[in-house]
Amino acid sequence: MAINKTRVAVIGSGPAGLTSALYTSRGQYDTVVFVGKLLGGQISTTHEVENFPGFPDGTTGPELVEAMRAQAEKFGTKYVYDIVTEVDFSKGSPFYIKTDGGEEWLADAVIVTIGANPRELHVPGEKEYVGRGVSYCATCDGFFFRGKEIIVVGGGDSALQESLFLTKFASKVTVVHRRDELRAGVSLQERAFKDPKIDFIWDTVVEEIKSDANGVVTSATLRNVKTNEAYDKPVDGVFIFIGYDPNSDVFNGQLATDAAGYVLIDQLYRTNVEGVFAAGEIHDSVFRQAITAAGDGCAAALTTIKWLQDREDQLQPLDNVMVEAGD
């Protein structure tokens, strides 16, 4: 069986991955992007993007992704439309990568850009109405809710921080929390309790999100977990802030992470494994924007290029390696 070889493997095809690939392939290093389940990552799931520079009239997630994909391809980036299921970073460069399609690769350098996923409520209507009233990002979508009534689901720091931010746009922000007290820090709680635009509904979960005939959110079905009473609350938007899960499981402990699973990097985007770099939401639990992920991707690629340049004399030709089946 042949093992494929590449100079650079980019794991993930969100803004971080596609930007990394643009830079490394334009820098004349053979680059393969392992796309994963979702070409373009999270941004591909949104209908309106108004805050990515260069688009004065805004764009859509799929259009932005296709432009990024094609731009990297123009400089030679190749795409493997598989999910990476296994990596071996233990022996150093070249690094072994295996996909769910059975492909095996060796890469001199790896840029990890596999992102994080916002935690979902898993209720009817949630997936269907993302971008039509359901959101996981106040910075991205708050502007679309000027003068509207929204609910925020969650009780931690990010739920309250984003609620306070959303009061700039919404006429009313109601925080729906499944317990009778918040996990958020005390000063955030004080600010939120004082804000005349923010209300709280305690001991309550969202059971369903409903829309009009055009698929635009009109209400949420709420249930009080203590009384079991359920009712429909008219709302224009449902913002969900119940945490994020970084996709670091596939590395099986080979990359150093923080307690939440975010990959740790230094200022030059280097992980604890020499030759493996990381960019975007797999390391960034703070900014969570397409442009910051793309900027990270650029920076990680520049470090990768420098790292490969410094060991140019050790790089082997990229012919496929033949190994016996079962090796």
Ligand SMILES: Cc1cc2nc3c(=O)[nH]c(=O)nc-3n(C[C@H](O)[C@H](O)[C@H](O)COP(=O)(O)OP(=O)(O)OC[C@H]3O[C@@H](n4cnc5c(N)ncnc54)[C@H](O)[C@@H]3O)c2cc1C
């Ligand atoms: C609904 C929605 C709307 C948003 N709107 C905006 C907006 O308007 N403006 C803005 O700036 N930001 C917006 N964001 C945030 C933005 O999309 C993210 O910050 C950005 O996509 C992060 O990029 P990333 O490349 O780090 O990771 P991600 O976008 O999370 O991409 C991760 C990539 O890794 C791949 N992957 C995962 N596991 C594997 C694996 N095992 N093997 C191979 N590949 C794998 C996935 O398929 C995906 O391609 C929005 C997010 C959401 C969810």
